[in-house]
Amino acid sequence: MKKLFAVLLAVLMIVSLVGCNKTPTPTPSGDDDGVTKIAVLLPFTGDQSYFDTLAIAAREVNDADNKISVDVLECDPNGAADESNWMGWYDNVCEGGKYDLVVSGNGTYEGFLYKAAEKYPDQMFYNFDRSWIPEGGIPKNVYAVDWALDDLGYVVGALSAAVTKTGTVGVVVGMESQDMNQFIGGYCQVLADAGVKYVISYPGSFTDTALGKEVTEDMINKGADVIWQVAGGLGNGVIDACSGHDNVWCIGVDQDQYLQFKDSNPAWANTILTSALKNTNVAFKAVCEMVANGTYKDKLGKAETWGIALNGVGLAENDYYLANASEEVRAKVAETLAKVANGEVEVVDTKAWDEATYEVEWPKVRDANRLN
Amino acid sequence: MWSNILTTLFSMRFLLTIIRMATPILFAALGAFTAASTGIGNIAIESIMTFSALGGVLGSYLLNNAWLGLLIGLLIGILTALLITFFSMKLGADAFLIMIALNTFADSVAIFLLYQITGDKGTTASLPTPILYTWDIPLIKDIPILGEILSGHYVLTYICWLLIIVMFVVIYKTPLGMRMRACGLNPDAARTAGINVERLQVLSLVLSGVFAAFGGCYLSLNYLKIFSKGMVSGQGWMGVAANGIANGNYLSLVLSAVIFAVFRAVSIIFSSNSAFPTDLVSAIPYFSVFVILTAVSIINYYRVKSGKVEEH
Numbered sequence: 001m002k003k004l005f006a007v008l009l010a011v012l013m014i015v016s017l018v019g020c021n022k023t024p025t026p027t028p029s030g031d032d033d034g035v036t037k038i039a040v041l042l043p044f045t046g047d048q049s050y051f052d053t054l055a056i057a058a059r060e061v062n063d064a065d066n067k068i069s070v071d072v073l074e075c076d077p078n079g080a081a082d083e084s085n086w087m088g089w090y091d092n093v094c095e096g097g098k099y100d101l102v103v104s105g106n107g108t109y110e111g112f113l114y115k116a117a118e119k120y121p122d123q124m125f126y127n128f129d130r131s132w133i134p135e136g137g138i139p140k141n142v143y144a145v146d147w148a149l150d151d152l153g154y155v156v157g158a159l160s161a162a163v164t165k166t167g168t169v170g171v172v173v174g175m176e177s178q179d180m181n182q183f184i185g186g187y188c189q190v191l192a193d194a195g196v197k198y199v200i201s202y203p204g205s206f207t208d209t210a211l212g213k214e215v216t217e218d219m220i221n222k223g224a225d226v227i228w229q230v231a232g233g234l235g236n237g238v239i240d241a242c243s244g245h246d247n248v249w250c251i252g253v254d255q256d257q258y259l260q261f262k263d264s265n266p267a268w269a270n271t272i273l274t275s276a277l278k279n280t281n282v283a284f285k286a287v288c289e290m291v292a293n294g295t296y297k298d299k300l301g302k303a304e305t306w307g308i309a310l311n312g313v314g315l316a317e318n319d320y321y322l323a324n325a326s327e328e329v330r331a332k333v334a335e336t337l338a339k340v341a342n343g344e345v346e347v348v349d350t351k352a353w354d355e356a357t358y359e360v361e362w363p364k365v366r367d368a369n370r371l372n
Numbered sequence: 373m374w375s376n377i378l379t380t381l382f383s384m385r386f387l388l389t390i391i392r393m394a395t396p397i398l399f400a401a402l403g404a405f406t407a408a409s410t411g412i413g414n415i416a417i418e419s420i421m422t423f424s425a426l427g428g429v430l431g432s433y434l435l436n437n438a439w440l441g442l443l444i445g446l447l448i449g450i451l452t453a454l455l456i457t458f459f460s461m462k463l464g465a466d467a468f469l470i471m472i473a474l475n476t477f478a479d480s481v482a483i484f485l486l487y488q489i490t491g492d493k494g495t496t497a498s499l500p501t502p503i504l505y506t507w508d509i510p511l512i513k514d515i516p517i518l519g520e521i522l523s524g525h526y527v528l529t530y531i532c533w534l535l536i537i538v539m540f541v542v543i544y545k546t547p548l549g550m551r552m553r554a555c556g557l558n559p560d561a562a563r564t565a566g567i568n569v570e571r572l573q574v575l576s577l578v579l580s581g582v583f584a585a586f587g588g589c590y591l592s593l594n595y596l597k598i599f600s601k602g603m604v605s606g607q608g609w610m611g612v613a614a615n616g617i618a619n620g621n622y623l624s625l626v627l628s629a630v631i632f633a634v635f636r637a638v639s640i641i642f643s644s645n646s647a648f649p650t651d652l653v654s655a656i657p658y659f660s661v662f663v664i665l666t667a668v669s670i671i672n673y674y675r676v677k678s679g680k681v682e683e684h
Contacts, residue, residue: 047494201640201643203640204639204653205605205654207600207605208603210596210603213596214637218380218644219644233495233600233601233603260497264498264500363646372647
């Protein structure tokens with residue numbers, strides 16, 4: 001019996017090792033068939049955030065346009081960020097020029113993209129979420145974008161200030177870091193200007209749903225009636241807590257969370273006034289178009305920020321929002337959107353600061369009108 | 373600001389938060405303690421909670437009844453416990469390794485199953501799931517203050533405290549409990565006395581699985597309305613740690629589990645306060661484990677040294 005078990009274990013280990021090395025089998029295509037081939041390398045989908053958004057956008061592009069064909073490849077289901085695994089995937093999609101464009105991104109994985117860009121100088125790349133720029137700048141075969149999250153936070157803050165009846169609002173941020181705080185720098189700024197008190201909570205987790213619920217109950221008890229969640233899976237607890245109170249609105253993040261829950265969980269959906277969107281899909285579709293019509297070359301070697309003007313970020317204006325946000329509120333939001341897009345206001349952007357400035361300036365911004 | 377914190381710490385609301393947060397940790401602690409009473413260190417509590425949390429929601433969705441969902445969740449807890457006993461007792465593998473393996477792949481397996489069944493890798497939010505309710509105790513709920521403390525909790529919270537009392541009676545007041553403890557103290561002696569040690573160990577592991585499963589189902593079927601990936605987030609480990617601190621003492625088991633809940637609740641207050649470095653907030657409950665364990669071992673060391681208790 002023991003021997004059998006040992007053999008079984010050995011087989012299992014071999015199978016799992018083989019599993020690690022499984023390589024993608026992209027459908028080969030000739031370059032001359034007029035079809036633009038795009039490979040999207042995601043670590044996984046199901047993050048309820050931009051990996052999902054991109055996967056859906058890829059499907060929509062495939063359905064809408066038979067001149068563009070997108071393959072979504074899930075390379076790293078456990079998010080291990082193992083270099084040999086990722087480079088294997090890149091080798092596979094880049095060798096032989098099978099694809100016109102290779103897409104990937106996110107701070108944890110973009111290093112592999114930059115490496116692959118160096119290794120395959122003739123391959124075009126698109127980095128859909130840039131956290132950093134390699135020494136020596138963006139490689140000249142890469143277009144790297146990031147998102148004007150500072151502006152997004154500013155708009156959410158303006159909306160919260162217009163909606164609140166108690167004069168207190170709140171935001172739950174998964175963890176405190178310079179990158180995460182980019183979401184709420186503008187938020188704090190606009191609320192402080194408007195004289196609205198805000199509660200900020202950093203529960204220190206992106207998964208602990210129960211903690212998210214309790215943190216939110218605490219905020220509601222402090223009087224917050226518009227609560228924004230920027231906390232991944234923990235945010236589900238935030239939505240749950242808000243749905244238990246009649247006069248409390250929740251604001252979702254990354255994708256339209258009202259639509260996400262509308263059919264399956266109406267109680268949750270009905271507490272979500274709107275969502276702060278990072279429209280990775282809009283930019284992705286634009287990039288697909290550019291590759292297809294040959295204008296993408298102009299973008300190579302550039303790092304750009306997609307903001308409100310390009311519809312890179314914005315609020316979800318679904319039917320529920322239109323029905324529940326008063327005309328006044330919507331006018332205020334439209335005005336804020338226009339102001340930010342025109343550059344009339346200087347929005348606090350923590351990501352633009354160096355570390356020393358951040359250390360000094362951030363507490364001032366954060367605590368300007370914070371309710372402790 | 374500090375006065376704000378103090379008012380919160382001594383408010384009714386804070387007490388209710390502690391009660392809500394203590395429930396899963398108490399279930400986990402009870403599970404770890406029951407297994408430990410027969411000498412088995414069950415460190416798979418976290419993974420059993422994960423499996424059951426998912427199983428409970430899926431069961432509730434498929435059978436359209438939250439109680440049946442709970443039953444499925446408990447069955448999954450039992451099955452996982454039996455799986456451990458099968459590998460460790462029948463096949464002679466090291467139980468700890470099996471449990472480590474379970475913990476390592478619990479989250480991934482849960483996500484895999486979630487995806488196979490719902491097509492979503494994050495939550496079960498796409499499944500309309502009936503959930504268990506809260507319970508307002510008639511009469512008691514009208515008593516001022518006391519009613520607020522005792523009434524209106526999640527139904528599994530009541531079951532949790534009931535089980536704590538039941539298990540106290542079983543372990544300390546019945547012949548079965550005495551035999552279980554005998555297995556834990558000295559299995560060879562117990563065997564000589566004619567006790568079927570293996571059978572009792574299987575029983576205690578299965579019970580342990582049931583309690584852990586209750587904890588998981590509390591999270592996904594009662595306290596929250598969904599399974600969300602990674603939602604157990606170390607609460608099972610806190611139960612295991614509570615058992616480590618208790619070292620066979622039932623009262624300190626319950627106390628340490630509640631203390632962990634208190635620290636979790638304290639971390640909520642600090643998470644929204646500038647006076648406290650937020651990097652450390654999430655460490656508060658775990659740091660409290662460390663401090664309490666250290667304190668307990670220092671106390672034990674001096675008690676042994678001064679000859680008040682014998683070392684065993």
